Each structure stands twice: as structure tokens, then as C-alpha cells.
Amino acid sequence: MLVLxxxxxxxxxxxxxxxxxxxxxxxxxxxxxxxxxxGKSTLAYAISGHPAYRxxxxxxxxxxxxxxxALPPDKRxxxxxxLSFQTPLSLSGVTVFQLLRLALSGIKDPLIVKQEIxxxxxxxxxKEELLSRSLNDNASGGEKKKLELxxxxxxxxxxxxxxxxxxxxxxxxxxxxxxxxxxxxxxxTIVLITHYNRILKxxxxxxVLVMLGxxxxxxxxxxxxxFIEKNxxxxxxx
Amino acid sequence: MKNTDLxxxxxxxxxxxEKHVFKSRKGIDEDVVRQISSLKKEPSWMTxxxxxxxxxxxxxxxxxxxxxxxxxxFNDIYYYIKPTEKQxxxxxxxxxxxxxxxxxxxxxxxxxxxxxxxxAQYESEVVYESIQKELxxxxxxxxxxxxxxxxxxxxxxxxxxxxxxxxDNKFASLNSSVWSGGSFVYxxxxxxxxxxxxxxxxxxxxxxxxxERTLIIAEEDSFVxxxxxxxxxxxxxxxxxxxxxxxxxxxxxxxxYTTVQNWSKNVYNLVTKRSKVxxxxxxEWVDCNIGSGVTMKYPSCYLVGDGARGxxxxxxxxxxxxxxxxxxxxxxxxxxxxSRIISKSISSKGGRTSYRGLVQVSPxxxxxxxxxTCDALIIDEKSRSDTYPDMRIKEKEVDIQHExxxxxxxxxxLFYLASRGINKTEAEGLLVNGFIDPVTKEIPLExxxxxxxxxxxxxxxxxx
Numbered sequence: 001m002l003v004l005x006x007x008x009x010x011x012x013x014x015x016x017x018x019x020x021x022x023x024x025x026x027x028x029x030x031x032x033x034x035x036x037x038x039g040k041s042t043l044a045y046a047i048s049g050h051p052a053y054r055x056x057x058x059x060x061x062x063x064x065x066x067x068x069x070a071l072p073p074d075k076r077x078x079x080x081x082x083l084s085f086q087t088p089l090s091l092s093g094v095t096v097f098q099l100l101r102l103a104l105s106g107i108k109d110p111l112i113v114k115q116e117i118x119x120x121x122x123x124x125x126x127k128e129e130l131l132s133r134s135l136n137d138n139a140s141g142g143e144k145k146k147l148e149l150x151x152x153x154x155x156x157x158x159x160x161x162x163x164x165x166x167x168x169x170x171x172x173x174x175x176x177x178x179x180x181x182x183x184x185x186x187x188x189t190i191v192l193i194t195h196y197n198r199i200l201k202x203x204x205x206x207x208v209l210v211m212l213g214x215x216x217x218x219x220x221x222x223x224x225x226x227f228i229e230k231n232x233x234x235x236x237x238x
Numbered sequence: 239m240k241n242t243d244l245x246x247x248x249x250x251x252x253x254x255x256e257k258h259v260f261k262s263r264k265g266i267d268e269d270v271v272r273q274i275s276s277l278k279k280e281p282s283w284m285t286x287x288x289x290x291x292x293x294x295x296x297x298x299x300x301x302x303x304x305x306x307x308x309x310x311x312f313n314d315i316y317y318y319i320k321p322t323e324k325q326x327x328x329x330x331x332x333x334x335x336x337x338x339x340x341x342x343x344x345x346x347x348x349x350x351x352x353x354x355x356x357x358a359q360y361e362s363e364v365v366y367e368s369i370q371k372e373l374x375x376x377x378x379x380x381x382x383x384x385x386x387x388x389x390x391x392x393x394x395x396x397x398x399x400x401x402x403x404x405x406d407n408k409f410a411s412l413n414s415s416v417w418s419g420g421s422f423v424y425x426x427x428x429x430x431x432x433x434x435x436x437x438x439x440x441x442x443x444x445x446x447x448x449x450e451r452t453l454i455i456a457e458e459d460s461f462v463x464x465x466x467x468x469x470x471x472x473x474x475x476x477x478x479x480x481x482x483x484x485x486x487x488x489x490x491x492x493x494x495y496t497t498v499q500n501w502s503k504n505v506y507n508l509v510t511k512r513s514k515v516x517x518x519x520x521x522e523w524v525d526c527n528i529g530s531g532v533t534m535k536y537p538s539c540y541l542v543g544d545g546a547r548g549x550x551x552x553x554x555x556x557x558x559x560x561x562x563x564x565x566x567x568x569x570x571x572x573x574x575x576x577s578r579i580i581s582k583s584i585s586s587k588g589g590r591t592s593y594r595g596l597v598q599v600s601p602x603x604x605x606x607x608x609x610x611t612c613d614a615l616i617i618d619e620k621s622r623s624d625t626y627p628d629m630r631i632k633e634k635e636v637d638i639q640h641e642x643x644x645x646x647x648x649x650x651x652l653f654y655l656a657s658r659g660i661n662k663t664e665a666e667g668l669l670v671n672g673f674i675d676p677v678t679k680e681i682p683l684e685x686x687x688x689x690x691x692x693x694x695x696x697x698x699x700x701x702x
Binding site for chain 2: 048074077088102
């Protein structure tokens with residue numbers, strides 16, 4: 001599905017990711033764990049194509065056999081890459097419907113977009129009133145993450161990264177999100193970036209990656225997450 | 239977007255062949271002013287008014303505190319053009335070129351929908367006008383100013399020039415001496431006009447200055463919403479648009495005046511708009527400026543009666559080589575008066591926006607409440623925005639709030655939208671439309687859609 005080759009990435013002339021090589025496969029859920037500053041979010045941004053992150057000339061991101069390393073972020077998104085933000089920005093005067101209508105213009109009928117948003121909002125217990133407000137404006141942590149989830153579903157991507165979808169979310173919202181994701185994972189790749197084991201209790205990852213100092217230092221199955229919860233990252237520090 | 243959605247050919251300028259019955263010679267002097275008045279067969283008081291105004295215009299200095307007006311050449315302008323012999327009442331009777339012009343703006347289409355009446359101005363005289371029977375039945379007068387003067391001389395004489403005197407400023411003086419066209423609206427006691435009255439304005443003669451004059455009188459307990467939308471074809475030499483709009487809002491009455499201005503970039507848009515608001519009356523200006531090379535416009539409310547309320551909601555967009563110097567004036571002259579100014583400006587491609595506002599609370603205007611918020615959005619490094627707020631508060635028991643923000647279109651917001659598959663141009667359009675949303679949601683839907691499209695269209699050239 002998505003392959004990282006020699007992925008070295010820098011921002012403001014500082015190298016953050018150091019030569020990552022990995023293949024994410026279809027129909028799998030991955031968890032990327034690691035302490036603050038280990039490069040998890042940078043990896044998410046680099047895959048999505050954030051202009052502040054520069055790839056080394058040998059670095060490649062291959063998505064569905066296409067090299068997307070040089071594509072601008074909107075083109076990557078159109079090919080099926082989705083990023084759910086750690087702290088989604090508020091957009092004044094723009095509703096989730098307006099955003100999605102524009103993102104899906106020529107792909108989905110606006111009326112259907114509207115109906116699907118309403119249906120998902122109900123399923124995720126989002127207040128109707130929130131949908132008519134500026135996106136993410138005065139929304140709680142859980143509400144913001146649910147709005148990210150709605151966008152994910154409507155855009156129908158193939159490769160989804162959720163950057164700390166469990167942060168700032170109460171337990172009920174977390175359960176709802178995890179349950180929802182579990183039902184959504186078929187035919188896709190889901191990458192959960194997280195500090196804790198919390199969300200992994202409700203959605204079981206197929207593979208767990210540990211990142212430290214800009215490198216992937218360990219890979220394992222869901223038991224790796226349990227181990228880290230108990231013992232921390234100390235073992236992997238060199 | 240589909241081609242049909244974006245039929246904005248006039249953005250690139252088009253013009254129909256001119257077909258005139260009469261055109262005054264270039265330049266202005268007493269004879270030209272007399273000639274205009276005599277051609278219109280005006281009463282002598284109006285001729286005297288025009289001549290007096292002309293003298294004042296001659297002696298007044300150009301305003302030097304705002305935008306650059308040094309390129310205006312008053313001798314290079316036609317002050318009066320009469321396009322057809324007589325006014326016509328139905329669409330079919332209009333000359334073909336005029337119909338074609340209007341087809342491009344879409345007047346008949348718009349009218350089909352829900353217009354209460356259209357008073358469309360072609361060059362300096364209104365040639366097309368249709369008023370729904372309902373208005374007449376209610377006693378509402380909605381016609382062009384020339385007709386108003388002919389048919390209702392007492393009302394016009396009583397109010398004309400009382401809100402904006404012929405001495406007010408150089409361009410108001412000029413308008414007072416050579417005015418032509420514009421709308422006359424009279425709403426009797428207790429009448430609420432439920433559908434907006436709309437007028438389309440258009441300049442279509444090279445070097446022709448348009449000097450329309452609008453007078454709206456809302457008697458006690460009445461309500462009216464007046465909408466003007468302007469478009470203009472592009473010419474190579476400068477045009478001057480110096481309009482005067484006077485509004486009288488009587489006790490408990492409410493008037494809303496909405497403008498969507500999209501003059502071509504060579505137009506100087508120097509407009510004086512003012513209202514006088516009596517006891518518990520409400521005046522709302524919704525003012526959107528997208529076009530023109532230079533705009534200087536500060537809709538004003540003179541709150542003269544106890545409890546009077548004034549509001550200005552404005553949007554200004556300045557692109558390449560444009561300067562939008564716009565704002566509002568709120569003059570509190572009575573107790574318990576309230577005012578609100580919401581100004582949103584966008585500058586891109588080297589354009590410049592200036593917010594210029596005056597709030598004055600006179601001694602004795604106790605419990606006056608003032609709320610001012612002006613937000614500027616700057617799209618790129620080449621563009622500029624300035625704020626000149628002036629507060630003259632001469633009363634202690636008042637409640638004043640003032641906020642100003644300047645925002646740059648951030649890379650993070652653009653990236654957020656890009657990660658949803660939205661390209662930079664679309665994302666900028668979406669964010670700009672969101673930014674002006676508090677104002678656009680106040681204006682009639684067809685105008686807000688057109689406004690959003692126009693701004694998107696202007697923005698499209700801003701990248702790459």
C-alpha cells in the first residue's frame with residue numbers, strides 16, 4: 001500500500017527522520033508509539049506532504065506503486081492519503097459541510113455529502129448545532145476528533161494516519177471513535193500515532209512500531225504495546 | 239466550476255456601441271450645469287441648487303487625507319449623457335444594445351425570481367423600470383430620482399440635500415451640481431416592504447462620470463430594504479463615480495441599504511452615503527466593495543433621536559492596483575443610541591485596504607453603546623492593510639468596545655485544507671469566504687453567491 005524508502009526528512013535544516021524503511025500493508029492497522037519528539041508527527045506530515053518538511057534526495061514515498069514524494073499535499077490526498085490532525089485548526093466561517101463539498105466537488109453530489117455528514121454525526125453522537133458552526137471553533141477535544149473522522153469517511157481514503165486521535169478525548173468518545181474505526185478498516189491501511197496504549201484497548205493493532213530519535217527501533221504485534229505500557233521506552237534507548 | 243456558473247465576462251470588460259440622444263460636451267462649467275437642468279425641465283429651485291453647488295465644488299479643495307486622487311481630470315469627463323428619448327416601461331421596449339448589456343449582468347433573470355421592482359440605470363438615465371403593483375397599492379414610491387423630482391416635487395424639495403448638504407465635500411458638491419438618475423424611495427407610515435427593492439447600475443460610456451443621486455425616506459414605523467449592485471465594463475481611461483445617497487429614517491422605522499460594488503478597475507468610486515436616524519429608528523448599511531481602482535466611502539449614521547441605532551457591515555477586497563479606503567461613521571447625538579461597525583477587508587496581489595472610521599459621541603448622548611470590530615486579512619507579502627480608527631467620545635456614561643485584528647492567510651490552514659485534497663487557490667477562496675461570512679450572511683442570497691464567486695474569481699489569479 002505505502003512504502004517508505006530511505007526516508008530522511010528535515011525541517012528548518014534539522015534532520016528529524018533518519019533513513020526510515022518500511023512497508024504499510026492493506027487491511028492492516030498499525031500503531032506507531034514513541035515519546036515526545038521521536039518523530040511520529042513528522043512522519044505523518046512527511047507522508048501527507050507538508051511543505052515545511054523536506055525529503056532527502058534519496059528518500060521516497062511510494063503509494064500504490066506511484067512515487068508521490070514530489071506531489072503537493074492536495075494531490076496526495078486526492079490519491080487517497082488522509083491525515084487526521086493532532087490539533088485540528090479552527091477555520092472561521094467554514095463549516096465541515098462547506099469544506100467537504102469543496103473537497104468532493106465533481107465526485108459526490110453536495111446533497112449526498114450533506115446527508116452523509118448528518119448520518120455520521122448521529123452515529124458519532126455529535127450535536128447537530130456543531131455542524132453549522134465554524135469547523136473546530138469552540139469544539140471540545142472529542143468533538144474535533146470526531147469531525148476529523150467524518151472527513152475521513154466522506155473522503156474515502158485508502159491510507160489513513162490518525163495523529164493522537166486519543167489525546168484530549170474522554171473515554172466514551174474514545175470508545176465511539178475506536179469502534180467506528182474498527183468498522184472502517186476494511187480494504188484500507190490505518191496508522192494510529194499514539195503516546196499510550198489507551199486506544200489500542202479498543203482497536204487492536206496488527207503491528208506496533210516504536211519510534212525513537214527519528215528511527216523505527218522496534219516492530220512487533222499488539223503485545224509490544226502492552227509491554228511498553230508496563231515498561232516504557234527505556235529498553236529501546238541506546 | 240461549470241462555465242454557466244461563472245459567466246463573468248464583464249470582468250474582462252465589454253461594452254456595447256453607444257447610442258446617444260444627447261451628450262454634453264466634455265468638462266464642466268456653469269453652462270453645462272444649466273444645460274443639464276434645462277434638458278431635464280427642472281423647477282427653478284433645482285437649477286439654483288445645482289448652480290450653487292457648482293460654485294462650492296469649484297472652490298473646495300480635493301481631500302488629501304485618503305486615497306490618491308491626483309489623476310482625476312475634471313475637464314476630461316462628460317457630465318451628462320442621455321441614452322434614449324424617453325423612458326420605457328417594459329423589457330421588450332428597450333433598445334437591443336441595452337438589453338444585451340443587461341443580459342450579461344443578468345437583470346431579467348434576477349427579476350424573474352423575486353424582485354419587488356427593478357430600476358436599472360443605463361448611463362445617466364433610468365430607462366428600464368418596473369414596479370410591482372403591490373408597492374403602488376401600499377403607497378410606496380420607487381422610481382428614478384429624475385422622475386421623483388417631476389412627479390413628487392414637494393417631497394423631494396423637503397428632503398433633498400438635507401442629510402448631505404451641497405457644502406459637505408468636493409464630490410458631494412459635484413454630485414449636487416450635475417446629478418442624474420439614482421433612486422427615489424418613499425415609504426409611508428407603517429408600511430413594511432417585504433421584498434428588497436433592487437436597482438442595477440451601470441456605466442457604459444468612456445470617460446463618463448456617473449453622478450447618481452439617491453433619496454430614501456422611511457416614514458414612522460416603516461421598513462424597506464434597498465439593494466444596489468454595480469458592475470461596469472472596463473475602459474482604458476478613468477471614470478469617476480461620485481454618488482450621493484441620503485436616507486431619512488423616521489421614528490421606529492428601519493432601513494437597510496445593501497451595496498455590492500464591482501466597478502471596473504479604472505473607476506474612481508467616491509461616494510457620500512449618510513442617514514439621519516430618528517427616535518428608535520434603525521439604519522443598516524451593508525457595503526461590499528470589490529471593484530474600482532480607488533474607493534473612498536464611509537457610510538454614516540447620524541443618530542439624532544433617543545434610542546436610534548446605526549449599523550455598518552462592510553467588506554472590501556483590494557487586488558492588484560486597487561485601493562479600498564472604506565469605513566464608517568457613527569455620530570451619536572442623542573441618549574441611548576447604539577451603533578455597531580463590522581468591517582472585513584482583504585488585500586491581495588499588492589492591493590491595499592484601509593479602514594477609516596469615526597465614532598463620535600456628543601455630550602449628553604448618555605448610555606450610548608458603541609461596538610467596532612475591524613478585521614483585515616492579508617493574502618500575500620505584497621499587499622497592505624491600514625486602520626485609521628477615530629474615536630471622539632465627549633460623554634462619560636458610554637459603553638465603547640473596539641477590536642481590530644490583522645490576519646495573514648496561514649500556511650497551516652492551507653495545509654489542513656490541502657490534506658483534504660483542496661488545492662491552494664480553492665483553499666484561499668474558502669478561507670476568504672469564511673472570513674467574510676459574518677457580513678455575507680446578512681445580504682440577500684443571490685448577492686452573497688455572486689459576491690463569493692467574484693472574490694473567488696479575483697483570488698484565482700493570486701497564486702502562481
